[in-house]
Amino acid sequence: MKRLASGRYEIALHELRPGPGPVLLALHALGGGAHDWTGLAAHWLGRVYALDFAGHGGSDWARGGSYTPELHAADADTALAELGEAPLAELGEACLVGAGLGAYVALLLAGARPARVAAALLLPGRGLDGGGPAPRPFDPGEELNADVWRMLAAREITPRPAFDPMLRGCENDPRPPDYARPFADAARRLLFAEDGGARPPWWEAARGAQRAERAPADAAAALAVLSSAAR
């Protein structure tokens, strides 16, 4: 595990599978961690790295608790830049795999950095799973108010929880689906793992992009499709 300075804190980058070959950067779901990818890493033909998002695992909690998908994407961008400078790097570009919140972050990063991201595989998972045309976080019914109190209370207790409860601000998508679409349009290649299950509105909007493809629901099989994009 290597800790990288990103913004005003440090994030943990884990090497899950060493060796030559194309680089895969794995981005976990809300409340998860780099270890979530240990099993899947064996199915990639090159090197696999996984990030602990800020507020999770071996990464720092952001002082003041301001988490956004854009901030996580900035941290993942830091990790990509670091990989590009590694002596073993054969590629100036990488592939991404993300689940839930990590899938949304992968979409943002693939759209913002098309020169660095050859392709991204999006898997379902926790985080950014709400939202829609009526934005959620500031459309609070009783339920969300209760969430806010739980979040504040959980941040004030010791010992501190496994992940920063302020991350629950990333549970729902505060942006309408048309926010996701330009990222999908700008990305070079996007694979959406489809199992027939319900997906959040941003997912539905993004998979309408021209370079979006369906991928097998089985993550290992989907990763095999992604690896063809890496060669």
Added chain:
Amino acid sequence: MEISYPGAVAPEKSRFVRSLGLRLHVVEWGDERATPVLLTHGFYDHARSFDTLAPRLAERFRVLALDSRGHGDSDWPDAYSWLADVLDVVNVLRDIGRPTHIVGHSRGGGLATDAALLFPEGVLRLVNIDGFGPPPTGWEAEGMRRYEGTVPELLAAFFDWRRTNVERRSFRPSPSLDELAARRRQQNPRLSLEWLRYFAFYGAREIEGGFVWKVDPYAARGFGPWRPEWIAPAWRRLRMPMLALWGDQPDAWGLPDPWRSERLAHVPALERAVVAGAGHFLHIEKPAETARLVVDFLGRT
């Protein structure tokens, strides 16, 4: 060194409130036993920007003003998000410990409105002074408006900016407070140099090479892409009356119609009032008139 400005009264008390691990600076005027009013300032302002409005409200209320995170004498966070700023206001309301009126200007008006949504039991009445968000053509927080490009390009620009600027402790210093005030006047031409000197006296600090604003440079670029019109539809759930105030003079920092009317249409119990002869900073340009409207509205509980 001392400074004065006609009608400006320094707060009587100052303390810190903890919120999400940060120390937030809160100042206070007036009788502790009176009904509390919390003032929330705009982007790149600070609590002392209320030094002419607050004493007028303090004749009737206990008045508190918050320095937002990254502004004034409050701590700087590692990053910025709208939600965290809103929760800071909620945490200050919790610290006050009894139902409170909120009066917010500009970005502080937006924060006050969302805090009232999240913590309705803590808020009596709400005054939003020209805090209805930037026009929809701007994708970003106010400081990002000048950046052109697609949204993905703007996000990439944010990544690059963060990498090179996050350690910056200040922008370019001005050799004197007077020059800092004069530079500010280029952005806020409606405000007098005399006021801006007063404002800079409390809003700036001295470093090697001159004076800089206390505000965190990262606060200008920390929000990431955001569109305020996404949140205005939620205002339909406001449970308390809102007074919307603005000035009748054109001002680049205010939100003109039709957007203002479109967003305010969501507020169920809305009153509107316009201050003549004032722009976006009506509480500074016309403090007596603004105070009269606010006191009249808050007094009707």
